[in-house]
Amino acid sequence: MLAAVSPDAAAAGLFPGQRVTDAQALRPDLVLAEAEPEADARALEALADWCVRFSPAVAPDPPDGLFLDIGGVAHLWSGEAEMAADLAARLARDGLTARIAVAGTAGAAWALARSPAAATCPQVLAPGRMEAEPLAPELAGLPLAALRLEPAAVERLSRLGLRRIGQLAALPRGPLAKRFGAGVLLRLDQALGRVPEALAFRRPPTPWFARLDLAEPVSAPEDLARLCRDAALGLCARLEASGRGARRFRLDFHRVDGAPVGLELGLSRPACEPDRLARLFLPRLETLDPGFGIEAVSLQAAEAEVLTPGQADLASLLEPVEGPEALAPLIDRLTARLGPRRVWRSRPLASHVPERSVRRTAALEVAAGPAGGWPAWRPRPLRLLPRPEPLEAVIALTPDEPPRQFRWRRRVHRIHLAEGPERIGAEWWRTGIEAVRTDQVRDYYRVEDQDGARFWVFRSGLHDHDRPVRWWLHGLFG
């Protein structure tokens, strides 16, 4: 079965859906390639990411379409027609054939893009033509298939002699819905803008968007840094004017060869200072590959919140501010440089299992609930090994005496003081009761060796004559 045909093949009478054997009989020199729908879908998503240079709101429309919400963006190209022409030219340069249409609704744009006229040049339906009564001829003359209807519905309608959108729109709505179902009416209304249509945008549309186009591509790191700052200046001026700050920023550089490269930045507190943003992006700009050059940059902000600046008291103008607010710039710098998982604050978690008694949160996250501590009567080591290490040559009296001597990391430790045991079992309430085994019980001892070094060791499992006793070292006290 043919999935798609090239223009030459179409001219020779081949069509999608034709059987391969028939096609080969028609043209013995036919060149066949396996259809790869997954790769096509990936390519469409990549193209959607590339289209971010035109608008932040891009929705892929599989198998072969893209919706761009260009509301409020087209003026950057001094008009919708110019913008569409630019898009067409860039796509053509990359070897892609495209049919482009601009209209007031996604449905009308879809229909126009599939009209024969769109094959030669981008179609723009001027605003105001949508509501025209009777329907604008550009739309009215299109076949019903352009309404994104089910093929079965199109066939039923065409049996009644309804072939053009204009004919359908002229019919009374009531009988139409009764006869052909609400789906037909919905698609008609969506195309004509009587019903809103929700598009699944790749990224949530944000009004906080800034972009810069360059006359000449650049690739020097200092140029990228300046671009980043310029984009931040534009966006932050708008944010500040509305009294808002944003927590997430995304910087996209658009390369000449079409591959987008981007950086994400998360802040611990909403901010709108362009210099600070530029400084946070700066160390990571080096990691980007500018390829043959960058020709545009876009910066968008998400999670914008209204900033409520506290009244700066006079003392804080003289003295540097203290407290978590003062720490925020440092935390942001470290998070941007090292990644969010490498900067943390620890919080207690109600669990007696040592590994689970600590929870890591973002360094500036406000603690939920009272910030309790760990029970002071349970001594805990200063260093906890990521996983317990086995002790060798352990001399200990059975059944429950602490070790007298053991070897750990090629050193022999003779124990002269010991404390314990503290028995810690598995958390049986987390799994089924049948999963709990006595060999998961740990008896912890604090021991001190001949030099005064202190260790947290445990014996795993209850005493059992048939099983050798195993000892582990889990932590070190200072």
Place this chain on the structure above:
Amino acid sequence: MDGDRRNRLAALRADIRRLERVAGPVRGRLSLGDPRLDSALGGGLPLGQWHEIGGEGAEAETGAAPAAFAARLAAALLARPDQRGRSAVWILRRDDLFPPGLAGLGLPADRLVGVCARDEDEALAVAEDALASPGVGVVLAEVGAVDLTAGRRLQLACEARGGTGLMLLRRPFGGGAAATTGGTAAATCWRVSPAVSAPGPGGLGLGAPRWRLRLVRSRGGRTGDWRVEAGAGGGEGEADVAHPLRLVAELGDRDLAAPAALSAAG
């Protein structure tokens, strides 16, 4: 010839004085809890400077006793009224710090920010950045070594906001010691090793942790060798942050610290 030589000597001495004055102003001093300890430091641990804390023997690898000593100092420092609202930043290379243990030594987890650096240079760069930031009272960093250049940079960072740095020297497991070039820009250099503790009340269990502290370098002070105990508060496990250390025995000069005196003190 003679006068020329004298002039050169005078010039070199002036150079040395200038180099020695790399240290910025001392922003207060932290009492270690015992006048004999404080007097060796010239009145307490100078703040707004950075200090080097190393371990000896196995502690150079595990870094437990030096970390405990540093945690006691950091806890006492954060408890000062002029450090209210400031945090401690602990920079790790190996992610094995356990906050409940630190809480037991008096350093609360909600005033501690943990950072895990990927390499030595990054750890030092983060330490420098943190020291020069507002809202940071003390920076603890686990590094292999601090050379003279890095030390000067740290000192400048300390002067920016009056932060205090505690550099914990720790070498990787099984690895050799980092090459030491001799000079250091640290205000003080400590060597910490565990010491045998006295049994707890009733002769049972473990007593408060004890350390042997060797002060091998102290700018404007004396060196020393002591045996100290973590100053414990009323309740079990509750640390007294106002008096971080309690002096158990003064060992004085290393050569005089005979084994007999050690066991008598223990």
